[in-house]
Amino acid sequence: MSIASELKIVFTGPMGAGKTTAITAVSDFPPVSTEMQNNDQQSFAKESTTVALDLGQIGLGDGTVVRLYGTPGQERFSFMWEIVGRGSMGVILLLDGTSPTLLADLKTYTEVFRRIAPDQPFVVGVGRTRPDDYTQIDACLRVIESLQFSAPVFSVDVRKREDVLLLIETLLATLEVSQPEFAT
Amino acid sequence: MTLPNSRFDADLVRLGAHHLEAFAAANADVLLAVLTSGDGFEVASYPPNQTMTPKIAAMSSSMQALSEALTREAGLAKNRNVIIETDSGTVLILGLAGTQRLSLAIVAKSGELLGKLLWASRNLCKKLETSLQK
Numbered sequence: 001m002s003i004a005s006e007l008k009i010v011f012t013g014p015m016g017a018g019k020t021t022a023i024t025a026v027s028d029f030p031p032v033s034t035e036m037q038n039n040d041q042q043s044f045a046k047e048s049t050t051v052a053l054d055l056g057q058i059g060l061g062d063g064t065v066v067r068l069y070g071t072p073g074q075e076r077f078s079f080m081w082e083i084v085g086r087g088s089m090g091v092i093l094l095l096d097g098t099s100p101t102l103l104a105d106l107k108t109y110t111e112v113f114r115r116i117a118p119d120q121p122f123v124v125g126v127g128r129t130r131p132d133d134y135t136q137i138d139a140c141l142r143v144i145e146s147l148q149f150s151a152p153v154f155s156v157d158v159r160k161r162e163d164v165l166l167l168i169e170t171l172l173a174t175l176e177v178s179q180p181e182f183a184t
Numbered sequence: 185m186t187l188p189n190s191r192f193d194a195d196l197v198r199l200g201a202h203h204l205e206a207f208a209a210a211n212a213d214v215l216l217a218v219l220t221s222g223d224g225f226e227v228a229s230y231p232p233n234q235t236m237t238p239k240i241a242a243m244s245s246s247m248q249a250l251s252e253a254l255t256r257e258a259g260l261a262k263n264r265n266v267i268i269e270t271d272s273g274t275v276l277i278l279g280l281a282g283t284q285r286l287s288l289a290i291v292a293k294s295g296e297l298l299g300k301l302l303w304a305s306r307n308l309c310k311k312l313e314t315s316l317q318k
């Protein structure tokens with residue numbers, strides 16, 4: 001049996017962390033996208049940026065449908081965080097391991113999304129890390145602990161489907177443990 | 185006149201500001217007109233330097249992008265505009281033709297007939313589109 005027939009999870013994190021890339025990598029159909037030309041190359045040099053949301057979907061073997069929502073990363077669109085975050089059952093927080101604001105971003109997004117949906121579990125994916133270097137992962141774990149919170153942290157490449165699936169599966173497993181009513 | 189955004193070509197900003205000002209002068213119920221980049225930055229606005237403008241710019245670009253996404257999902261042809269009617273006024277968001285994906289947000293208090301406002305706003309779009317092509 002399924003843990004629930006339909007689940008909503010949210011990918012969030014700063015600009016360029018790879019929310020849109022991650023959802024595109026795993027979605028069963030081309031995601032609904034709101035990409036627009038990026039006029040803020042200073043903040044993050046890339047072609048396009050999300051201005052409203054991403055929406056993809058992945059069906060699990062047991063019939064569960066997981067709706068994958070992505071937020072815009074830029075502060076300017078923070079009003080969308082609340083709108084997209086409402087009603088989510090879990091958060092996948094994506095971060096850029098090479099960013100000087102890595103730990104500040106971790107703190108900000110954790111606080112904001114815990115406030116929007118207080119009891120939901122988080123899974124953190126840190127991108128652009130070297131596979132043998134745990135410095136950023138350890139630093140993230142310490143910040144999470146200092147927030148009196150707990151969340152697994154993985155080193156990921158969001159361009160790889162299996163890495164994104166790992167994040168989703170870990171989140172769903174956490175959900176089953178923390179909210180056993182979803183398990184049948 | 186202050187140029188709100190050095191992010192964009194100075195000619196574009198000046199031209200935008202000029203057209204928005206003329207539009208507001210001719211349409212007394214218009215409270216705010218903002219020309220916005222696809223990714224939610226203010227290009228020009230009238231009246232200039234309003235506190236709410238950056239937020240209106242960001243929000244209108246989100247709405248515009250969402251309505252385009254909805255239009256695509258529904259299998260309809262190109263999205264033209266978003267109309268929000270409230271008890272005290274109207275917000276229009278109109279997409280401009282062209283590669284820059286600019287849009288125009290108009291906030292008006294009630295009084296102006298919606299049809300007239302829409303007609304005037306579409307005319308403004310055409311003017312902007314024409315002068316941006318040059």
Ligand SMILES: Nc1nc2c(ncn2[C@@H]2O[C@H](COP(=O)(O)OP(=O)(O)OP(=O)(O)O)[C@@H](O)[C@H]2O)c(=O)[nH]1
Binds near residue numbers: 013018022158159
């Ligand atoms: N080289 C490299 N590129 C990566 C890695 N992870 C992600 N990227 C790239 O980083 C970019 C991330 O862009 P998006 O997916 O648009 O990021 P986003 O988080 O949706 O950003 P906003 O919507 O602007 O907030 C993409 O071009 C990815 O291909 C990585 O580990 N290495």
Ligand SMILES: [Mg+2]
Binds near residue numbers: 020049072
């Ligand atoms: Mg994105």
